[in-house]
Amino acid sequence: MVMRADAVVVGAGVVGAAVAEALSREGRRVHVVEQGVPGGAVSGASLACIGTHMMDEDELPLLVWSCAAWRALAEHSPVFEYERCGxxxxxxxxxxxxxxxxxxxxxxxxxxxxxxxxxxxxxxxxxxxxxxxxxxxxxxDDAVVNPFLAVRTLVAQARSRGATVQSGTAVSGLALEGGRVRGVETAAGRIEAGIVVLAGGPWTGRLAATAGIDLALxxxxxxxxxxxxxxxxxxxxxxxxxxxxxxxxxxxxxxxxxxxxxxxxxxxxxxxxxxxxxxxxxxxxxxxxxxxxxxxxxxxxxxxxxxxxxxxxxxxxxTPDDRFLVGPAGPEGLYIAAGDGGTGFIRAPAVGRLIADHVAGREPSFRSDIYAPLRFAGAGRA
Ligand SMILES: Cc1cc2nc3c(=O)[nH]c(=O)nc-3n(C[C@H](O)[C@H](O)[C@H](O)COP(=O)(O)OP(=O)(O)OC[C@H]3O[C@@H](n4cnc5c(N)ncnc54)[C@H](O)[C@@H]3O)c2cc1C
Missing domain, CATH: 3.30.9.10 (D-Amino Acid Oxidase, subunit A, domain 2)
Structure with missing residues (x-):
């Protein structure tokens, strides 16, 4: 059976869940494919502290926005144990x-x-x-959240706007045609979509390599x-x-x-x-x-x-500079959202927002050149 969506998000860690939430918020039909269960990999193992202190000057606007997004989410869905403990x-x-x-x-x-x-x-x-x-x-103002419940809340938000989630299904490769992405391949069949976001955490490099893209992760x-x-x-x-x-x-x-x-x-x-x-x-x-x-x-x-x-x-x-890879990479329609550098909870809502900006073709909400996925191309690995 061939499934269809506007966008496929590969990976339902905190980053993929935030991307799915952001894309579905803009009316896109999102399908999330997760090889395990949502939040079951790195995200579920996290200490999930959300804060701006001692992070990165160039990233401060993004970090401030991202922390505010978590706060706002906690006000609407107070189920993920958000606690502003400092x-x-x-x-x-x-x-x-x-x-x-x-x-x-x-x-x-x-x-x-x-x-x-x-x-x-x-x-x-x-x-x-x-x-x-x-x-x-x-x-x-720094806070902590329960990592499992936070991922589930983001997934629930995306679902409430029509997103679908397929757990226990590994994406084996990308479907490409004429220089653009057409979807992803899984053991359960192809999922067709003109937009594919790779949010596979530490497995993202392996997935990108199936399309000949070498990510510095x-x-x-x-x-x-x-x-x-x-x-x-x-x-x-x-x-x-x-x-x-x-x-x-x-x-x-x-x-x-x-x-x-x-x-x-x-x-x-x-x-x-x-x-x-x-x-x-x-x-x-x-x-x-x-x-x-x-x-x-x-x-x-x-x-x-x-x-x-x-x-x-x-x-x-x-990544070599400890910053995310966020944005388009390689074939048209393919986006990367990975390279958390150990602080992916803090940044996840902003990463979702940046991906939604790129997909919509509008001016990015934050400085985005510092996250260009192929910025290390040809420079070798970390
Ligand atoms: C001990 C510890 C403490 C931490 N403390 C903090 C902290 O205080 N604050 C903070 O901000 N961050 C912290 N982090 C880091 C944070 O947890 C990570 O940055 C974040 O969880 C990464 O999320 P992710 O969605 O990129 O990756 P993941 O959670 O790993 O999600 C990726 C998902 O993609 C899926 N996937 C991969 N390949 C495929 C495929 N081919 N097909 C289908 N699905 C696939 C995986 O199964 C996985 O569920 C901590 C991490 C650890 C381990």
């Missing part, structure tokens, strides 16, 4: 202060509320954070630990404020889910590995576990008796 980023070293001040100046310049705070104020905002720190930045390991559920104690997202910036400089993220589990990870500089791939999910690294537990207990000594419940590993899709 984020504390602790500093351990004097040399991190200059960088923190730089970020804060930039953010307050566009009206955001981040500021530098002393340890005393940190204790007032997060009383259980008793470990030694030099200072911290505080971004009160590499997998990067992301790991996390969870404790057993405990009574509510950590109220904020607690992260490290690294002067060097970027995930490669190392990071810490600690938060407590509504379920009561404390979710946390610490990667020290140089600890990031690109071994393995999205289908090759092994145990969390022992060194990662050691560093994560050490950081948790240093900051929160009262948690010394907490039991660890589980750990998990996923592979995010990363």
């Amino acid at each position: 984020q504390i980023r602790f500093l351990d070293h004097e040399h991190e202060l200059a960088s923190a001040r730089h970020w804060i100046a930039m953010e307050t310049g566009v009206g955001l509320g981040s500021r530098l705070i002393e340890p005393d104020e940190v204790r007032r905002i997060e009383p259980i954070l008793k470990g030694p720190i030099l200072a911290a930045t505080w971004s009160p 590499v997998p990067r390991k992301a790991q996390c630990l969870a404790t057993v559920a405990r009574p509510p104690s950590i109220r904020r997202v607690v992260g490290a404020c690294k002067a060097e910036g970027g995930v490669d400089a190392g990071y810490t993220q600690i938060q407590q889910a509504r379920s009561g589990q404390i979710l946390f990870n610490t990667v020290l500089a140089g600890g990031i590995t690109a071994d393995g791939g999205p289908d090759d999910i092994r145990e969390a690294d022992r060194l990662f576990m050691r560093d994560s537990i050490a950081t948790l207990l240093r900051l929160f000594p009262d948690l010394a008796d907490v039991d660890l419940l589980r750990s998990w590993v996923r592979y995010e899709a990363v």
